[in-house]
Amino acid sequence: MCRFPLFETIAIIDGESQNLAYHQQRLESTMNQYFHTQPQQQLADMICVPDEFQQGSVRCRIDYNASEFQQQFSLYSPRKINSFQCVYTEDLDYRFKYSDRKRLDSLKTLQADEIIIINNGKVSDCTIGNLLFYRKGKWFSSQDYLLKGTQLTKLVETGVVDLVQITAQDLLQYEQIMMVNALNPFDLQRALPISAINFAG
Numbered sequence: 001m002c003r004f005p006l007f008e009t010i011a012i013i014d015g016e017s018q019n020l021a022y023h024q025q026r027l028e029s030t031m032n033q034y035f036h037t038q039p040q041q042q043l044a045d046m047i048c049v050p051d052e053f054q055q056g057s058v059r060c061r062i063d064y065n066a067s068e069f070q071q072q073f074s075l076y077s078p079r080k081i082n083s084f085q086c087v088y089t090e091d092l093d094y095r096f097k098y099s100d101r102k103r104l105d106s107l108k109t110l111q112a113d114e115i116i117i118i119n120n121g122k123v124s125d126c127t128i129g130n131l132l133f134y135r136k137g138k139w140f141s142s143q144d145y146l147l148k149g150t151q152l153t154k155l156v157e158t159g160v161v162d163l164v165q166i167t168a169q170d171l172l173q174y175e176q177i178m179m180v181n182a183l184n185p186f187d188l189q190r191a192l193p194i195s196a197i198n199f200a201g
Helices: 020-035 102-108 150-157 169-173
Strands: 006-013 058-064 070-073 084-089 114-119 132-133 137-141 159-165 176-181
Touching: 006 020, 020 150, 132 150, 137 150, 150 159, 150 176
Parallel strands: 084 114, 137 159
Antiparallel strands: 006 058, 058 070, 132 137, 132 176
16 A cells, blocks of 8 residues: 555645645545544644745645655646546546546546546546536536545635536536636636537547
8 A cells, every 4th residue: 555645735826835724624534534533733834845945836745644744845837728528437436635546547638638527427527626617607616526626615615616516418508617726726817618628538
């Protein structure tokens, strides 16, 4: 078994951790369900950003197990996503942020920049975050997500996004699509027309 089976990814902007309360909430929930324990430290006390990562956009990855935490920092440059491919799966489980991403990575395709995972007939996520869909002045996301990201949690709590059931057939009823994750917050400039989706799978 992997020494660190789980991880968190946190955005650091100019030395400041982003949305830390949401990451702390998920960490505590995951440790309780997966390890049946609670973290002995707060993320706010744990994260120490090195001097060379005090400027700009930085990715902080924290790998962990029931008692150990390991931090890695790297400069972050957003990946450009211009197209999506629907990929169909059955019973895919990624309820925790697992370090082992082989199953997710195996779904990737060369036909598009990113995929939309249709799990058991329902739209879920892509390989790197949650998906938002725009229709008639309102943003929605699938209630059948694989992993509820910190950005999605925040957007739902603040009323920006509603969770609904979305099937592959429903996608054509929407006007735009946007990917969000810890390092890519809600930004209308990143929204793409629904025509960016290739439905063949």
